Amino acid sequence: MAEVAGLRRGIRMMVALALVVGIATLGVAVYSAVRADHATAERGNRLDPAATTAAMLLADYVDQESSVRGYLITEDRSFLDSFDEAGKLIPVHYARLEALLGDRATLIIQLHKVTRAHEAWLSEVARPELAAMSGGAVVAARDVEKSVMARTRLSALRTDVTNLEIMISREQISTVGRVAGAQDLLLSSLGTAVFLVAVIVVTLSVVVRRWLLRPIASLRRAVNAVAAGRYDTRVPAVGPKELVELAGNVDAMRAQLVRLVRQNDRLWEALAQEGPAVVALRDALTPSTLHASGLIVRGRVDPAEGELAGDWFDSVDLPGGRVGVVVGDVSGHGSAAGVYALRLKQLLGAALTGGVSDPGAAIEWVVDNLGETDEVFATAVVAVVDPASGTVEYANAGHPQGLLLRRSGPSPERFAAAGVPAASAQPSGEARAESPEPRPDAGCPPDRQGRTGRPVARPGRSGEIWSAPSTAEPTAAVVALTATGPLVSSLLAAPGAWATATLRLRPGDALFIYTDGLTEARNASGEQFGEDRLVAEILRARSRRPHELLDAVFEAVRAHAPGRPSDDRTAIILARTDTSRSSDGQGLVPTARSRSERSGPIGTAP
Numbered sequence: 001m002a003e004v005a006g007l008r009r010g011i012r013m014m015v016a017l018a019l020v021v022g023i024a025t026l027g028v029a030v031y032s033a034v035r036a037d038h039a040t041a042e043r044g045n046r047l048d049p050a051a052t053t054a055a056m057l058l059a060d061y062v063d064q065e066s067s068v069r070g071y072l073i074t075e076d077r078s079f080l081d082s083f084d085e086a087g088k089l090i091p092v093h094y095a096r097l098e099a100l101l102g103d104r105a106t107l108i109i110q111l112h113k114v115t116r117a118h119e120a121w122l123s124e125v126a127r128p129e130l131a132a133m134s135g136g137a138v139v140a141a142r143d144v145e146k147s148v149m150a151r152t153r154l155s156a157l158r159t160d161v162t163n164l165e166i167m168i169s170r171e172q173i174s175t176v177g178r179v180a181g182a183q184d185l186l187l188s189s190l191g192t193a194v195f196l197v198a199v200i201v202v203t204l205s206v207v208v209r210r211w212l213l214r215p216i217a218s219l220r221r222a223v224n225a226v227a228a229g230r231y232d233t234r235v236p237a238v239g240p241k242e243l244v245e246l247a248g249n250v251d252a253m254r255a256q257l258v259r260l261v262r263q264n265d266r267l268w269e270a271l272a273q274e275g276p277a278v279v280a281l282r283d284a285l286t287p288s289t290l291h292a293s294g295l296i297v298r299g300r301v302d303p304a305e306g307e308l309a310g311d312w313f314d315s316v317d318l319p320g321g322r323v324g325v326v327v328g329d330v331s332g333h334g335s336a337a338g339v340y341a342l343r344l345k346q347l348l349g350a351a352l353t354g355g356v357s358d359p360g361a362a363i364e365w366v367v368d369n370l371g372e373t374d375e376v377f378a379t380a381v382v383a384v385v386d387p388a389s390g391t392v393e394y395a396n397a398g399h400p401q402g403l404l405l406r407r408s409g410p411s412p413e414r415f416a417a418a419g420v421p422a423a424s425a426q427p428s429g430e431a432r433a434e435s436p437e438p439r440p441d442a443g444c445p446p447d448r449q450g451r452t453g454r455p456v457a458r459p460g461r462s463g464e465i466w467s468a469p470s471t472a473e474p475t476a477a478v479v480a481l482t483a484t485g486p487l488v489s490s491l492l493a494a495p496g497a498w499a500t501a502t503l504r505l506r507p508g509d510a511l512f513i514y515t516d517g518l519t520e521a522r523n524a525s526g527e528q529f530g531e532d533r534l535v536a537e538i539l540r541a542r543s544r545r546p547h548e549l550l551d552a553v554f555e556a557v558r559a560h561a562p563g564r565p566s567d568d569r570t571a572i573i574l575a576r577t578d579t580s581r582s583s584d585g586q587g588l589v590p591t592a593r594s595r596s597e598r599s600g601p602i603g604t605a606p
Contacts, residue, residue, distance in 0.1 A: 014203045021196045028189040036182035043175040050100040050107075051168045057093040058161045060086040061118065065154060068126050071133065072142050080130075090118070107167055114160040121153040215243045223250060231258045287314045292323045295387040298547045299327075299572035300554060302565050304517070310337035311515050311570035316349050321388060324352040327572055328380040328488075329399065329515040340376055344488065348382060359384055359395035360485065360498040367493045377489040381513050383574070390505040390576050395498045398487035400516050404479040405538055405549075407508040476542040478535050481511075510546055510575040512538060512553075517567035521557050529560045546575040 067083035070076070094115060101107040125144060132141035144150060215238045225233040235251035237244045287299060299313040310330035318324050326348050330341045347369055351362040359382035379399040385392050396402065485498030505511060514534070521529045534553065541552040550573045557569065 014199070018196055018200055021192065025189045025193045025196065029186055032182045032186035032189065036179050036186070039175050039178040039182065043172055046100045047168060047172045047175060050097060051165065051172065053093050053096050053100070054161065054165045054168060057090065057097070058158070058165070060090050060093065061157060061161065064126065068129055069145065072129060072138070072145055075133070075138065104171065107164070107171070110160070110164045110167055114157070114164055117153070117157040117160045121157050125150040125153050215240070219243070219247055219250065226254050226257070231261070292317070292321070292387050294577055295323055295385060296546050296575045296577055297323070297325060297572060298550055300550060300570070302554065302569040304333050304565055304568050310341055311517065311568035312341050312345055313570060313572045314345055314349065316352055318352060318357065318384065321386070323385045323387065325383045325385060325572065325574060326380065327399070327513045327515070327570065328378055329568070329570065330378040331376060333568070340378065343370065344378055344380065348380070352384070357384055358500050359393055360500040363395055363397050363485065363488065363498040364493070367488060367490055370490060372490055377487045380488050385505065385574065387576065390507070392503050392505050392511065393500050394481070395485060395500050396481065396483040397485050397498055398483055400514060400519065401483065402481040403512040403535065403538060404481060404503065405510040405512060405542060406477045406479060406506070407510070407542060476539055478538055505576040507576050510549065510573050512571065512573050514571035515568060517565060517569040518557055518571055520567065521561035521565060521569065523561050529557050533560065546573045549573060
C-alpha cells in the first residue's frame with residue numbers, strides 16, 4: 001500500500017508540474033502566434049498592397065510620358081487617351097498610398113516628394129508641350145521634349161518612385177523579420193512542450209509497466225502461440241476491465257482465423273485434385289492431326305484469361321478422301337464448359353465417322369444423343385469437304401457467319417441449302433468496291449463504313465459480298481455464309497431444324513470460320529472489333545498463305561484489344577490448294593503458343 005501511495009503522490013506532483021509548464025508554454029505560444037499574426041496581417045493588408053500600388057503609379061507615369069512622346073512624334077491626338085486615363089488614376093493611387101502608409105512618416109514624406117516631382121514634370125514639360133502642339137508649334141513642342149530640363153524632371157520622377165518602392169520593400173523585409181522572431185519563440189515553446197511530453201512519457205511508462213505490461217505480456221504470448229500455428233491456444237482474460245474485453249475480442253478473432261485457415265486448406269486440397277483433370281480435359285480438346293491432299297486446315301484458340309476454353313475445333317478423315325471439320329463454342333468458361341465441349345466434340349466426331357455424313361443431320365443426331373442440356377447451349381459449324389472437287393457441305397448451328405475469300409474474283413457460287421432452291425440463295429446485292437488496302441481502323445463507325453468512308457455490303461444473307469477492286473494483286477471478294485439452323489440445344493431440337501448448304505471451294509479460295517470472341521473483342525473505349533474490321537483484314541492480307549492470313553487476323557484483334565482476352569477467341573481457315581505445290585508444310589500437328597493459346601495446323605497438303 002505504501003508503494004502504491006508513493007506512486008500516486010509522485011504522479012500528482014508530476015501532473016502539477018506538467019500543468020505549470022504547460023500553462024507557461026501555452027502563454028508563450030499564444031504571444032508568439034499573436035505577434036506573428038499581426039506582422040503577417042500588416043504585410044498582407046498594408047505593405048504588399050502599397051508595393052503593388054507604387055508599381056501601378058510608376059506604370060501610369062510611364063504611360064503619360066509615352067503618350068506625350070507618341071503625340072509629339074505622330075501628331076495623332078489618340079495617343080493622349082492613355083495620358084488622360086493615367087491622369088485620372090494617379091490621384092487615386094496617391095490617396096490609396098496615403099491610407100496604407102499613414103502611420104509610417106518616412107514613407108509619407110517620400111510619397112509627397114514623388115507627388116511634387118510629378119507635378120513639376122507636368123507643369124514644366126508635359127503641359128507646355130501639349131499647349132505648343134495645340135497651337136500648331138510642333139517644332140517648339142519637340143524642342144521642349146529634347147531639352148535637358150525635360151530629361152531631368154522625368155529622371156527625378158522615376159528616381160523618387162523607385163526610392164519609394166525600395167523603402168516599402170525594406171518595411172516588408174522588416175515585417176518578415178518580426179514573423180521569423182515570433183516563429184523562433186514559438187519553436188522554443190514547442191521545445192519546452194516536447195520536454196514536458198518526454199517527462200510525462202517516462203512517468204507513464206513506469207505506471208504502464210506495473211499496471212498494464214504484465215497482463216499485455218500474457219496476451220502477447222498467447223497471440224504469438226496462435227501465430228506460430230498453435231491455433232488451439234486460448235487467449236487469457238487477465239488485467240484491467242479493458243484488457244479483459246480486448247482479450248475476449250482477440251480470442252474471437254482467433255477462432256474466426258482458425259475457421260478460415262481450415263477452409264483454405266480444404267480449398268487447396270480440392271484445387272490440387274482438380275488440376276490434373278483440367279489438364280487432361282485441355283489435352284482431350286486438342287485437335288487431331290489431319291493429312292489431306294489438296295487441302296489446308298489451320299486453326300487457333302486464344303482462351304479467356306485464367307479459364308479453360310469453351311471453344312474448340314477439330315477435323316476427321318472420312319471415307320472417299322473427304323474431310324470433316326468442326327468448330328464449336330460452348331456458353332461459359334471453366335471446367336463445366338470444357339466438359340460440355342468435349343462431349344460435343346466426341347459426339348460430332350462419332351456422327352461423321354459413323355456414317356452420318358450430312359452436316360445438318362449430324363448436328364440433329366448429336367442433339368438427340370446429348371440428352372437434357374438445361375440452360376447450357378453451344379453454337380457450331382460442321383463442314384464436310386471433298387478436296388478433289390472442292391465441294392463443301394456445311395451446317396451452321398447459330399454460329400457467327402463464315403467468310404469465304406474468293407481470291408480469283410467477286411463472282412460467288414450459288415449456295416444450295418436443303419429444301420431451298422439454289423436461285424433463292426443467290427446474293428441479292430451486288431459487290432461494292434473497297435479501297436485497295438482496307439485495314440481495321442479504330443475510327444470505323446458502327447454503320448459499316450470502310451477506311452475510305454465508302455459503304456461495304458451489309459451482311460445478312462448467305463452470298464452477300466465485300467470486294468476489293470483490281471490492283472497489282474488479284475481481285476478478291478469475301479462472301480458471307482450465315483446460319484442454317486438454331487443453336488445446339490435440346491430445347492430447339494426438331495426434325496430438319498438444321499439444313500445443309502453447299503458451296504464449291506476453288507483452288508486459292510479460303511473459308512474462314514470464327515467464334516464471336518474474335519469480333520466482340522473490345523478496346524479501352526468499349527468498341528468491338530466487329531465484322532467490318534475482320535473482313536477488311538482478310539481482304540488486306542488476301543495474298544498471304546493461309547497460316548499467315550490467320551495470324552494477321554489475330555494480330556489485328558490483339559492490336560485493337562490488347563491484353564489477355566475476356567472471352568475465347570477461336571478461328572480456323574480452310575483452303576484448297578494445288579496438290580503439286582503446297583507450301584504449308586506436311587505432317588504438322590497443333591502446337592501450343594503459350595499456356596493459354598493453341599495454334600497450329602490441323603491439316604496439311606502433301
